[in-house]
Amino acid sequence: MTKVITYGTYDLFHQGHYNLLKNAKALGDYLIVGVTTEHFDEARGKVNVIDDVLTRIENVRATGFADEIIVEDHEGQKIEDIQRYGVDVFTVGSDWVGTFDYLRQFCKVVYLPRTPDISSTKIRETKFNIVKMGIIGTGRIAKRYVSESKYVSGIENVALYNPVDENGLEKFSNEHTIPAYSDSYESFLEAVDGVYIASTNETHYDYAKTAILAGKHVMSEKPLTFTKKEAEELYELAKKKEVVLIEAVKAAYCPGFQQLVNVAKSGKIGAIKDVEANFTRLANEGSREKTDSEYGGGFLEYGSNVLLPVIKLLGKEYKDVRFSSLFDENGVDIYGKIEFEYEGAMATVKTGVGVKTEGQLVVSGTKGYIIAPSPWWLTKHFEVRYEEEEYKDGQGVEVYEPAFRGDGLRYEISEFVMKINGYAKNSYKLTAGESIVMADITEKYMKYKESMKH
Numbered sequence: 001m002t003k004v005i006t007y008g009t010y011d012l013f014h015q016g017h018y019n020l021l022k023n024a025k026a027l028g029d030y031l032i033v034g035v036t037t038e039h040f041d042e043a044r045g046k047v048n049v050i051d052d053v054l055t056r057i058e059n060v061r062a063t064g065f066a067d068e069i070i071v072e073d074h075e076g077q078k079i080e081d082i083q084r085y086g087v088d089v090f091t092v093g094s095d096w097v098g099t100f101d102y103l104r105q106f107c108k109v110v111y112l113p114r115t116p117d118i119s120s121t122k123i124r125e126t127k128f129n130i131v132k133m134g135i136i137g138t139g140r141i142a143k144r145y146v147s148e149s150k151y152v153s154g155i156e157n158v159a160l161y162n163p164v165d166e167n168g169l170e171k172f173s174n175e176h177t178i179p180a181y182s183d184s185y186e187s188f189l190e191a192v193d194g195v196y197i198a199s200t201n202e203t204h205y206d207y208a209k210t211a212i213l214a215g216k217h218v219m220s221e222k223p224l225t226f227t228k229k230e231a232e233e234l235y236e237l238a239k240k241k242e243v244v245l246i247e248a249v250k251a252a253y254c255p256g257f258q259q260l261v262n263v264a265k266s267g268k269i270g271a272i273k274d275v276e277a278n279f280t281r282l283a284n285e286g287s288r289e290k291t292d293s294e295y296g297g298g299f300l301e302y303g304s305n306v307l308l309p310v311i312k313l314l315g316k317e318y319k320d321v322r323f324s325s326l327f328d329e330n331g332v333d334i335y336g337k338i339e340f341e342y343e344g345a346m347a348t349v350k351t352g353v354g355v356k357t358e359g360q361l362v363v364s365g366t367k368g369y370i371i372a373p374s375p376w377w378l379t380k381h382f383e384v385r386y387e388e389e390e391y392k393d394g395q396g397v398e399v400y401e402p403a404f405r406g407d408g409l410r411y412e413i414s415e416f417v418m419k420i421n422g423y424a425k426n427s428y429k430l431t432a433g434e435s436i437v438m439a440d441i442t443e444k445y446m447k448y449k450e451s452m453k454h
């Protein structure tokens with residue numbers, strides 16, 4: 001008996017998939033089909049998959065070609081499967097020619113002709129209304145956004161706005177061939193369906209509010225606002241205008257970070273008692289972060305990053321929060337610490353633009369702890385360590401290495417597009433409530449900073 005195996009996502013099942021499965025079955029007597037999980041697809045950078053895994057499996061089953069269907073959920077699994085199932089032939093479509101030659105040590109590899117002119121990506125693009133995006137701000141993060149957005153289906157960057165830096169705007173516009181707008185925000189908004197706000201911190205709220213009122217979707221860099229009231233207002237307005245509003249706290253949308261939160265909540269480390277998160281970067285002398293005493297500084301730059309794991313792991317209902325910061329002679333907080341008190345738990349987070357510390361995340365529980373080294377906000381690696389007898393000789397350690405692509409922005413962009421198209425209905429990755437708590441803490445921090453001036 002000749003056993004054949006093939007793998008795919010099979011999103012929005014189409015004729016190309018059908019032909020491939022038919023031809024694959026004809027290569028032998030028994031066909032195994034591996035269908036990817038959402039997590040695996042996300043982790044390998046395939047974002048925007050629409051059908052859930054059960055639907056995709058059902059569609060493969062309905063063809064009648066598969067004798068067995070398995071789930072593919074990690075890198076390296078193909079070698080395992082080929083050996084475990086005693087596979088004779090591995091096959092995929094000709095778009096993969098060469099990629100799987102390494103499997104020749106284990107079985108025969110056949111690249112089947114791909115059906116022309118059809119793919120899930122193409123169908124997704126017709127299902128999605130292409131979101132015409134406008135980018136506000138032309139700094140570093142905006143550039144990263146542009147390169148990462150290329151990995152997300154259903155988005156087109158059509159306008160660039162910056163009223164304060166004409167040179168930067170022109171350069172960016174030429175480099176990326178995106179039309180530039182510098183005068184009227186209104187005319188810029190007319191050209192777009194949604195905006196990505198990547199301008200300086202103090203401008204986020206106004207830009208977001210005007211865009212929402214004009215019926216545009218908004219993805220804003222953090223911090224969304226400096227007060228709780230403003231954040232509440234924006235989320236309410238967005239609801240009323242039926243537009244999507246998300247705060248771009250990158251880690252919240254990264255698959256690895258979500259896995260870390262889920263592992264922490266699964267009881268593996270017992271009850272969660274303490275969260276420690278640091279995010280510090282030495283900003284260049286003369287940079288905005290290091291010189292703007294009002295809207296620069298460690299907290300406003302990196303606060304959202306470190307507040308995220310605290311709120312995700314311990315919840316929104318903290319009992320008390322205390323700040324302490326070191327200010328330089330100009331009043332910029334170059335280093336700071338925030339301590340939280342929760343019912344039966346606590347947290348400490350640190351941010352800095354002028355003092356460097358280890359950028360790690362540690363979640364401590366009654367049975368063990370999770371440690372994610374820098375850069376934990378991308379969460380490419382974390383370990384669960386148990387306080388057990390055998391831990392002494394290196395056991396009681398579980399290592400997680402979630403796959404991760406690019407610099408992570410594609411995950412939040414994908415979430416934004418999926419939400420606009422109605423495919424991501426729940427905001428569990430970062431809820432409006434969680435984003436509002438961040439604004440509330442930001443407001444308290446701004447008051448603390450003000451009080452330190454006197």
Ligand code: CTP
Nearest residue numbers: 008009010016020092093114115118119120121
């Ligand atoms: N396939 C094919 N002909 C097509 C599209 C896909 O033969 N027109 C094959 C692929 O080569 C692969 C299998 O179908 O062996 C599953 O592919 P998958 O990646 O799920 O489908 P695509 O349509 O290529 O998806 P995407 O556009 O998201 O990459």
